[in-house]
Amino acid sequence: EDQVTQSPEALRLQEGESSSLNCSYTVSGLRGLFWYRQDPGKGPEFLFTLYSAGEEKEKERLKATLTKKESFLHITAPKPEDSATYLCAVQARYSGGGADGLTFGKGTHLIIQP
Amino acid sequence: GAVVSQHPSRVICKSGTSVKIECRSLDFQATTMFWYRQFPKKSLMLMATSNEGSKATYEQGVEKDKFLINHASLTLSTLTVTSAHPEDSSFYICSARPWDRGETQYFGPGTRLLVL
Numbered sequence: 207e208d209q210v211t212q213s214p215e216a217l218r219l220q221e222g223e224s225s226s227l228n229c230s231y232t233v234s235g236l237r238g239l240f241w242y243r244q245d246p247g248k249g250p251e252f253l254f255t256l257y258s259a260g261e262e263k264e265k266e267r268l269k270a271t272l273t274k275k276e277s278f279l280h281i282t283a284p285k286p287e288d289s290a291t292y293l294c295a296v297q298a299r300y301s302g303g304g305a306d307g308l309t310f311g312k313g314t315h316l317i318i319q320p
Numbered sequence: 321g322a323v324v325s326q327h328p329s330r331v332i333c334k335s336g337t338s339v340k341i342e343c344r345s346l347d348f349q350a351t352t353m354f355w356y357r358q359f360p361k362k363s364l365m366l367m368a369t370s371n372e373g374s375k376a377t378y379e380q381g382v383e384k385d386k387f388l389i390n391h392a393s394l395t396l397s398t399l400t401v402t403s404a405h406p407e408d409s410s411f412y413i414c415s416a417r418p419w420d421r422g423e424t425q426y427f428g429p430g431t432r433l434l435v436l
Contacts, residue, residue, distance in 0.1 A: 238423035249413045249427040250364070252322070257422070293363065297423050307354045307366035307379075308415075308425060 208233045208298050212311035219284055219318050227279040227292055227314045235299030239277050240308065241270050242293040250293055253279075284318045291315045321347050324416050326428035333404055334436055341399045341431045343414030349394035350416035354425060355387075358411040370397045404435040 209232045219225055231239065238257055242250035254263040256272040263270045267288065269280040279292055295308040323346040333339050343353055351372045356364040368389050369377045376389035386408075388400040397416075401408055411432055415425040 240424065242427070247411075247430070247432070249324075249326075249430045252424060252426055255422060255424045295364075306352060306369045306377075307356070308364075309366070310363040312363045 208296060208309040210294055210296055210309055210311035212292075212294050212314050214314060215312065216315040217317070219281075219316070221285060221318055221320050222283050224280070224282045224284070226281070227294075227316070229277040229279070229294030229311055230275060231277070231294075231296045233296045233298045233309075237297040237299050239272055240295045240297070241268075241277070241279055242295065243290045244293055244313070245290050253292075281316070284316075286318045286320050289316055289318045322418055322421065322424075322426040323347050324414065324426050324428040326414055326431050328431060329429060330432040330434075332434045332436065335405055336403055338400055338402045339404055339433060341401075341412055341414075341433075343397045343399070343416070343428055345395045345416040345418075345426075348416070348418040348420075350418060351394060352417050353391060353397040354415045354417075355389060355397075355399050356413045356415065358413060358430075360411075364413060367399075401433065404433070406435045409433055409435045 211230045213228045241253040244250045254270040259274045291313040293313045295310045325344045327342045353370045355367045358364045367382045370389045370391040372391045378384045391397040413430040415427045417425045
């Protein structure tokens with residue numbers, strides 16, 4: 207069974223204080239690992255897709271990295287508007303039968319204080 | 321690009337009635353769409369995979385007769401909650417995967433369902 211564990215569950219930072227969020231995964235063959243941002247009452251907003259170990263992606267103050275067992279979302283000099291829940295999800299190798307969705311972690315609730 | 325819409329954004333209905341939720345990909349075609357459910361302060365749980373022109377594939381524990389899915393075109397999938405009960409109250413979110421973006425799924429804004 208595919209599993210995704212995110213840590214910490216919640217993180218409070220001061221504005222400008224850099225940190226990293228962790229996503230550990232167990233999957234029967236990784237097709238892709240995804241990071242999303244979710245604001246309260248809204249759908250997830252796509253951030254990054256990573257496909258293989260060693261891959262890195264960057265967007266503004268965010269950088270995602272991937273190893274064979276985990277992924278990190280690094281946040282550099284965050285601002286209050288970066289406050290949100292960050293979700294990690296994996297997609298396993300397609301095993302047929304038509305089911306093809308993502309397995310999500312529980313998320314990290316990030317608060318950036320001014 | 322890659323915008324997904326849902327309608328309605330929130331709905332309140334009486335127990336025993338049926339509710340239809342629409343999911344549209346606005347600027348791309350999607351042969352595959354997905355339906356997820358999210359309970360308060362919990363993560364998203366996949367309900368079903370919807371393939372255009374064929375029957376949906378449901379996850380274990382999801383009643384296919386209760387949650388009817390139709391994917392009649394490359395830009396529209398619908399989820400109908402039949403004979404709704406209070407325990408069906410939840411946040412329903414759809415996603416769609418563009419054919420040219422690899423495995424990335426783009427999510428709609430969600431539909432809040434409250435069954436009284």
